[in-house]
Amino acid sequence: MQAVQAERFEDKEHELLTLSEYDVIIVQISGGKDSVACVLHLLERGISPEKIRLWHQEVDGRDRQFMDWPCTRRYLELFAQKFGLKLEFQWRKGGFLSELMKTNAVSAPIMFEHNGAVVALAAGQGAKVATRRRWPAMSASLQTRWCSSSLKIDVSTRVLNNHPELARPGLEILLVTGERREESSARAKYDEVLPHKSNSQRRRVDQWRMVIDWTEREVWAIFERFNLLPHPAYLLGFSRCSCFGCIFNTADLWAMMREIAPERFARLAYIERKIQFTIDNKLTLEEKANKGRLHRLPLDHPDFEKWKHWALSEDALQLEDLSGFVWPAGAMRGADGGSP
Template sequence: MSFDGRTRTYSINEFRMTTQLRGTAIICRTPENPKPHFSWLDGGFEGEMLKQNSYSRAHMIETPDGLVRLERDTARSQPGTRRRFPQQAASLQTRWCSSALKIDVGRRALNNQARFDGQRVLFITGERREESANRARYNQLEPHACDRRQGRKARHVDAWRPVLNWSEDQVWDALRRHRIAAPVPYRLGWGRSSCMTCIYNSPRVWATLAHYFPERVQRIADYEREFATTISRARIDVLEQAARASPFEIHDAEALLQASCHDYTLPVLTSGAWKMPAGAFGAELCGST
């Protein structure tokens, strides 16, 4: 399991809500029948990173009627080569993981399902203004990039950021009041629910990964050598970054075990006393802003 989040869509009669956090997509049709539908890039992060003089792979979209494979339009694009990790930058062409693995997947899932045509769709994301100067400029409600309310398909899509003006205190208080278990990354000491091996990880986060998940860090270091390009703009490979810091001391054995599993099995609601996670209000970098 990596620490990337999910996209969830809930259909309530004629009103659909889509929540994109990070990464894969989950679609729940109704509260009474919350069967998940996933959407993803075939080959995932690694397949896109290893692209060499070829087209990006297809998008896979689960729908109520079955799995749809959306191939690339090769008539309107050219083969390309990546052969390097995304780089720390505001541009999504340079930091391509966000666009290739999240934004494009969500866009094609919305644009290529007739069930959204003529419907009102609410696309919900969880950014907050205090997270960065860039997010401080976001609008709370605006038409989504896939909105075609005036077009032939009459697809009305609004983007809504309900917690945009919340403080981190308010976020944790809401989880506590509703007895929602803290996400695994925060329980392990991460200050953000991002990808486990995010390119923005601080040396201390890399040190923690090297201590508890050494095979993950070694695999990345091997690719850095193969590409002759490090994740760090300072040309410091992940093994050296890890060696420069001390790892978190993780005492939550349940969360640590879950982090190494492919399937999520922990309860969403907590039955015991709610506990503030170790990573709450953390200052260590471990995700883009």
């Protein structure tokens, strides 16, 4: 590994400290290639694993799987174990389905792990009683694409503001996220470094989009250098590791989901009918999947059934499975199937 480089990063008027000056470096990790690449890059630069903390927001909470990949939690636990990193999970109670079906109520409490216990953060005094019963909009706006705001960003920010270990005055925190400009026109406009919205005079919180100018090929290259297995979603031909049932899934991706996990697909289609509101602006899930093809699924690969089992199981992956890079069928297929 390389020694920590004593360089500073600037973006417009904001400047990061050198990496060694931060008390803690938090990486928002989805299990997708870009956030994992951020962690690998920190390790490659010589950052001590003790300084790195991995945070993952579970979009389904601790309830029945609804939107996310069943294997994501397991993949992250094994990844953290492999590299000796601390991993903490956070979620909104009831997850995506509870928020989707919310009727004349405030949003459920936010939960997070701390020292082996689960801490609950109830809705604040300003929480509004509301009804959703509509899928998030397929939009870049977080006001209408509520899955990202309510289940990820708001969860992370409230935990950051209420975590007992992160409240000490004078603390210097770096929050690393994995957006890349290559992914979309919206992300192309993002700043690389900026003060996080939880930054204050009491403590410093910087945000660094570490791989924002990396190409996808550079991302896969760091997986190869570490000989690390990617998230099984990529092995099955998915180009993004967002939710399994991401609202931005293309017709091909919905067709692929229906092929490998028909019961999961059927449940989403059932909820569409129940709330009389479709994910797509014009088509039902069935109609959209009918327009898709299965050519991205590596059905003829000898390991296809194993990869599918890994992806659809909560505990099939084993630690030794992560030691072996596989060039995934989902690589270099663009940024379809994830938030803009």
